Amino acid sequence: MIKEYLKHNFKNFEPALMEKIEQNASIKEFEPDEILMTTGQYFRSTMLVVEGRIKLYREGPEGGEFFMYYLEPGNACALSMICAAKKEASEIMAKAVEKTKVITLPIELMDDLMRNYKTWYYFVLETYRSRYEELLVVIDHIAFKGMDERLDFYLRNQVMKLQTKELKITHSEIASDLSSSREVISRLLKKMEQKGDLLLHRNYIEWLR
C-alpha cells in the first residue's frame, strides 16, 4: 500500500529507498480543516504528502492566516524534515484543505536515509530549494506589489493549483490569506469583474482568463 503511494508520487525514489520507507513508515489521514502542525509544536516525524492538499500559512496577531503555499502529493514538508532532524519547534501552521493522506517517517530514520540513499538526499535538497523559492516569491509580492496585483496573482495561483476556474472561496477568506480586509477585497474583485477578468457569484468566483 505504502509502496503504491510512493510509486505514484515519489517516482524518483530508488527501489531500495522505497523498500526502506515501507518498512518504517505509516499512513496518517487528516480531514478538511484539520490542523497538522501549529506554531511552536515539535515534530516526531517527517511527512510525505500522497493525497489531498495542505495549506501552509503564517498566523497573524489577530488570527489572520497569511497564505504561503500549498503542499500537494509528491511534496514533503521542508520544516518537518529540518526540525525533525534538529528536534526544533516549527514556526508555521499547516492545515489540510482537503481530505489528506500523508506517509509519516520517524525522525530517527533521517540520518540513515540521508547518508545511504542518494535519491532521498536529492529529494530533501530539492524540497528545501523549492520551498525557499516559494517564500521568495511571496516576499516579492508583499514587498513590491499593491493589493490589486497580489489579488490577481493569488487567484491565478488558486485556479492553477486547484485545477478549476470556479473558486469556492469567500471574500473574507481571501482577505485573510492576503492579510487584508474583506471590504478591500470585495472592491478589488468588483473592479476585476468590470474589466472582464472574472464573474462574481454567491459563494464562488468564476475565473475567465
Add this chain to the structure above:
Amino acid sequence: MIKEYLKHNFKNFEPALMEKIEQNASIKEFEPDEILMTTGQYFRSTMLVVEGRIKLYREGPEGGEFFMYYLEPGNACALSMICAAKKEASEIMAKAVEKTKVITLPIELMDDLMRNYKTWYYFVLETYRSRYEELLVVIDHIAFKGMDERLDFYLRNQVMKLQTKELKITHSEIASDLSSSREVISRLLKKMEQKGDLLLHRNYIEWLR
C-alpha cells in the same frame, strides 16, 4: 590558513572534515559593495563566510534592494549549497557590505561531504533551517506590521548585527531596504527621535535604547 579560518568560525566541523575542506577549497575576497551573486546566476561553488558581512536581498522592479538578512562569519549561503547541488540558478542578490573573505568549495564535493561527514550534514540542515526562519520573520513583518514597527525592528537588527549604536546609513538606504520612500522614513525617524529612541545626525543615526 584555511584551517585556521575553519577552527575559528566553524568550530563544530569534525577534524577530518576540516582536513578535507582544506585540501579542496580556496579563499576568495570581495570588496565592499561588490556583488557576489546576482539573480539568475549559476553557482559553481558553495561559500562559507569567514570574514566580513554579506547582505542578502531581493531586487525590486525599480532597483530597490529589499533587505532579507546578513551572512556573517560562520554562516554559509543556503542557496549556494542547494543550487550548487542541483545546478540551478539563484533568485537572490548578495552583496558584500564590508571587505569579505569566503571559503569556496567546488560543488562536486557536496555529495561526498554530505554522505561522509556527519557534522557537515548537520551544518547544512541548520543553515537551511535558520535561513528559512529568517525569511519567515521577514514575511511576518511585511505582512502584519506597519512601516513604523518595521523600521524599529530594522534599526534594532542593524545595531545588533553591526555591533554599534552609531549607524552609518542614509535615509534613502533604509527606504530601499524596506521598500519604502525616503520621505516616509525621514518622517518616521523624526517621530522616533521625538520619542527619545534615537538621535538624528548627518550621515548617521545614534541609537539610544
Add this chain to the structure above:
DNA sequence: ACCTGGCGGTGACATTTGTCACCCTGATTG
C-alpha cells in the same frame, strides 16, 4: 570663496488601504 552634489527636512496632495456602519439577499432552520 564659490559651486556642486548628496543628504535630509517639510508641506501639500494623491492614492491606497483599513475601518465603520449599515443594508440587501439568499439559504437554512424551526
Add this chain to the structure above:
DNA sequence: CAATCAGGGTGACAAATGTCACCGCCAGGT
C-alpha cells in the same frame, strides 16, 4: 412563514503611505 445568519455591497471617513516640489545645509573639490 418568520427568524436568523453568512456572504457580500457600499458610502463615508480615517490612517498610512507614496509622490512632488522645493528648500537648506554641509562637505569636498576647484
